Amino acid sequence: MHELIILGSGAAGLTAAIYAARAELKPLLIEGIVPGGQLTITTEVENYPGFPDGILGPDLMEACKKQAARFGTEFVYGEATQVDFSQRPFKIWVGNDEYQAQSVIAATGASAKLLGLENESRLMGHGVSACATCDGFFFKEKHVLVVGGGDSAMEEATFLTKFASKVDIVHRREELRASKIMQERAKENPKVGFLWNSAIQDILDHGTGKVTAAVLENTKTGEVTEMKVDGVFMAIGHVPNTKIFEGQLDLDEKGYLITHDRTRTKIEGVFACGDVQDTIYRQAVTAAGSGCMAALDAERWLEEQKHAK
Ligand code: NAP
Numbered sequence: 001m002h003e004l005i006i007l008g009s010g011a012a013g014l015t016a017a018i019y020a021a022r023a024e025l026k027p028l029l030i031e032g033i034v035p036g037g038q039l040t041i042t043t044e045v046e047n048y049p050g051f052p053d054g055i056l057g058p059d060l061m062e063a064c065k066k067q068a069a070r071f072g073t074e075f076v077y078g079e080a081t082q083v084d085f086s087q088r089p090f091k092i093w094v095g096n097d098e099y100q101a102q103s104v105i106a107a108t109g110a111s112a113k114l115l116g117l118e119n120e121s122r123l124m125g126h127g128v129s130a131c132a133t134c135d136g137f138f139f140k141e142k143h144v145l146v147v148g149g150g151d152s153a154m155e156e157a158t159f160l161t162k163f164a165s166k167v168d169i170v171h172r173r174e175e176l177r178a179s180k181i182m183q184e185r186a187k188e189n190p191k192v193g194f195l196w197n198s199a200i201q202d203i204l205d206h207g208t209g210k211v212t213a214a215v216l217e218n219t220k221t222g223e224v225t226e227m228k229v230d231g232v233f234m235a236i237g238h239v240p241n242t243k244i245f246e247g248q249l250d251l252d253e254k255g256y257l258i259t260h261d262r263t264r265t266k267i268e269g270v271f272a273c274g275d276v277q278d279t280i281y282r283q284a285v286t287a288a289g290s291g292c293m294a295a296l297d298a299e300r301w302l303e304e305q306k307h308a309k
Helices: 011-022 037-041 057-070 118-122 133-137 152-158 180-188 284-308
Strands: 001-005 028-030 074-075 081-082 090-094 096-106 110-113 143-147 167-168 191-193 198-204 213-218 224-228 229-234 238-240 270-272
Touching: 001 011, 001 090, 001 152, 011 037, 011 057, 011 213, 011 284, 028 096, 028 284, 037 110, 057 284, 074 167, 090 229, 096 284, 110 143, 133 152, 133 229, 143 152, 152 180, 167 198, 180 191, 270 284
Parallel strands: 001 028, 001 096, 028 074, 096 270, 143 167, 143 229, 167 191
Antiparallel strands: 081 090, 090 096, 110 238, 198 213, 213 224
């Protein structure tokens, strides 16, 4: 029996663990499918306070994990596959292993969104990717496409120019959503091009088992063209990892956890923080901040329960 179980090991979960461990709650943290969360599949983090020269995402997360471990957080490597929040103690399963806790912090984050094309999943890892940091290395002197018009697309495209000979950003409109600084950085890069008003209709391999071309549709004229490319990187946003909470916690129309009074969910004793409940900011520092809030809220709530007895 644990006082607190934290689900997720990104910036939110690890910060919650640091605070909860320092409050002597001896939290158990279930790491999830991507230990370290989304920052482990990014490169340079330039906007996290305290690092004037930037820090690599994986390094930042490794440091947070060490800090959480230092104060006594216990880690479980694995993904929570099922939860039962219908009564206390709450139950959480990682495969066949059952864990019980008086309180829970959901910090399961979000995952990269995909277009939903059949060939996209078939060719994933064979020229299709949702992570430039992980796979960019395999595209030395190649021509790749990056789909999306937000900060992620700009960042991925700029990063990929370290390897690829040409990177074209495919955007469905003619106006970018990305912040000005990220736009400028991409636009100034001679290897980066823009395919405006364009959507990927299909990804082809011509029987080779790896990406050889993309079928592009002009979203204004409807014209369809085939372009020879070696890779397609998806950077079209994220979906929250809330499948295991369906039917137990309230989700909004996009599947994000709904919180009230800051980090509380509709179930007393279950709190949520980070990207799994943030539809607006989705930054490393805001995730960390809300992780701190969730830990403080959980600590106070646990204290109240003791006095209520
Ligand atoms: P985002 O801001 O939601 O942008 C997603 C982009 O993908 C949009 O341009 C959108 O087009 C496009 N898109 C979505 N679904 C699509 C579909 N089915 N087909 C084609 N295009 C599609 O997501 P993000 O870029 O991942 O950024 C998320 C958050 O993380 C933001 O708050 C961002 O500031 C932050 N972030 C920050 C940094 C940094 O500061 N270093 C880096 C990465 C991300 P429309 O514009 O037409 O909707």
